[in-house]
Amino acid sequence: MDPTTPAAPRPLRRDAELNRQRILVAAKQVFAERGLEATLDEIAKHAGLGVGTVYRRFPNKEALIDALFEEGFAQILELTEQALANPDAWEGLVGLLTRMAEVQAADFGLRDVMLSETYGRDRIAQMRDRIKPMMERLVERAQEQGRLRADFRATDIMAVQLMISATVEFTHGVRDGGWRRYVPMVLDGLSARRDGVTELTEPELGDDDLHSAMQCWPRYRRGSAAHTEARRQQDL
Amino acid sequence: MDPTTPAAPRPLRRDAELNRQRILVAAKQVFAERGLEATLDEIAKHAGLGVGTVYRRFPNKEALIDALFEEGFAQILELTEQALANPDAWEGLVGLLTRMAEVQAADFGLRDVMLSETYGRDRIAQMRDRIKPMMERLVERAQEQGRLRADFRATDIMAVQLMISATVEFTHGVRDGGWRRYVPMVLDGLSARRDGVTELTEPELGDDDLHSAMQCWPRYRRGSAAHTEARRQQDL
DNA sequence: TGGAACCGGAGGAAAGTTCTCCACTTTTTT
DNA sequence: AAAAAAGTGGAGAACTTTCCTCCGGTTCCA
Numbered sequence A, B: 001m002d003p004t005t006p007a008a009p010r011p012l013r014r015d016a017e018l019n020r021q022r023i024l025v026a027a028k029q030v031f032a033e034r035g036l037e038a039t040l041d042e043i044a045k046h047a048g049l050g051v052g053t054v055y056r057r058f059p060n061k062e063a064l065i066d067a068l069f070e071e072g073f074a075q076i077l078e079l080t081e082q083a084l085a086n087p088d089a090w091e092g093l094v095g096l097l098t099r100m101a102e103v104q105a106a107d108f109g110l111r112d113v114m115l116s117e118t119y120g121r122d123r124i125a126q127m128r129d130r131i132k133p134m135m136e137r138l139v140e141r142a143q144e145q146g147r148l149r150a151d152f153r154a155t156d157i158m159a160v161q162l163m164i165s166a167t168v169e170f171t172h173g174v175r176d177g178g179w180r181r182y183v184p185m186v187l188d189g190l191s192a193r194r195d196g197v198t199e200l201t202e203p204e205l206g207d208d209d210l211h212s213a214m215q216c217w218p219r220y221r222r223g224s225a226a227h228t229e230a231r232r233q234q235d236l
Numbered sequence C: 001t002g003g004a005a006c007c008g009g010a011g012g013a014a015a016g017t018t019c020t021c022c023a024c025t026t027t028t029t030t
Numbered sequence D: 001a002a003a004a005a006a007g008t009g010g011a012g013a014a015c016t017t018t019c020c021t022c023c024g025g026t027t028c029c030a
Helices: A014-034 A040-047 A051-057 A061-068 A070-085 A089-106 A108-115 A121-144 A156-171 A178-190 A207-216 A225-235 B014-034 B040-047 B051-057 B061-068 B070-085 B089-106 B108-115 B121-144 B156-171 B178-190 B207-216 B225-235
Strands: none
Touching (some): A014 A051, A040 A051, A040 A061, A061 A070, A061 A108, A070 A108, A070 A121, A089 A108, A089 A121, A089 A156, A089 A178, A108 A156, A156 A178, A156 A207, A156 B156, A156 B178, A156 B207, A178 B156, A178 B178, B014 B040, B014 B051, B014 B061, B014 B108, B040 B051, B040 B061, B061 B070, B061 B108, B070 B108, B070 B121, B089 B108, B089 B121, B089 B156, B089 B178, B108 B156, B156 B178, B156 B207
């Protein structure tokens, strides 16, 4: 009837489909390592393709990100459900926050999608709507069971995640899993009361670790280092 | 003897000196509000001057920052000394971390200088060398007095500050002092043991607060908003 | 009042971004 | 096997955003 029906999207040519997969794989990897700030040029190079190819398959960066992080969301949703399934709500919460930190540490792209609202806003908003009531139930139950501090609220979880995320980023590249030292500390702050402390399995950062963490700490690193450096040389 | 002696720097012309002051004042304000990412153009405008004037007085951005944050460092040093002076080391530590958070919230420029190593490296390194032993003593004493968890180390303080800093930034522009809710939580995680919890005086974030905090959350906000926005419009 | 000192702010230079374009290559169809 | 269709690569267009320079004109002060 309607000749312009968009219904029948003829399948991609074989090589094109293959390249599409390559792009997805490369994007997943590159985003995971470098976060969403990675360039599509970078991804294309990593996939062994030209940028043009990437842009023909995905109209823009956001579309690629969107296509990529659906499963990531599913994963998070599942983690939350698992946490709720635990009869000990506190244990569930502890596990959830730890897993979330693991996810964040393993995939900076997913972290960025979760923590920012720049990309995939709709999807995120939708997901938060689904997760929110679960979080509220989890918090409530953990409080009823007397393990979570009574003044904690579901809206505080975001801030806690952000705190943990900060330690993940801080220790990144310095010591794998260095953030693991700080998750128990934060959680000890959320418990209603306790006799001792949760044992820290992750050893402390040495002075040298600390120093290189500060060096690599990417925040506030504005202006290309090269540029600034060149200038510094001139001044001598 | 030597005609090229740099010793006698004839004083600036009156108007020039006045403008120098204006620059310093404006820079202090603008950096405090926007952090070190503020442009010298911005500062110049805020001072009612041209950029050229700023650059004649300070060879580059770093020099201006350096000239500016000496007193900030002094302030931090003093806070640390005060903390050490407190006979109750734990109380000292609590006070210190709270004050530090206040400083960070009040002056994003100083926060950036403290937490990054991009600007004023030498000065910072030097300061850290002076502060480090004080921190170690503070930690040690607080542990001896049985209030601070025994597995805490002086090198962990940086991470704790980073966590707090994350909450400061998160709540910034959403609710003044919203971060105050999280400092006691973190500190409760650092105490050796406790029967109950430290009372949170800062009320929780509402759903709307949370939403706008996410919206404003500046991290990962790459690509000019205008650009992205224009593109989004086209897609419709 | 004659310079030396100073000012403003347009715009140069560099480094990124995202995304387009089109001469070429590869696949599919006839 | 040749024509048609589909896909490719990557230089570079178009845009930001940064830091900083330059120089015609203005202001101060000896």
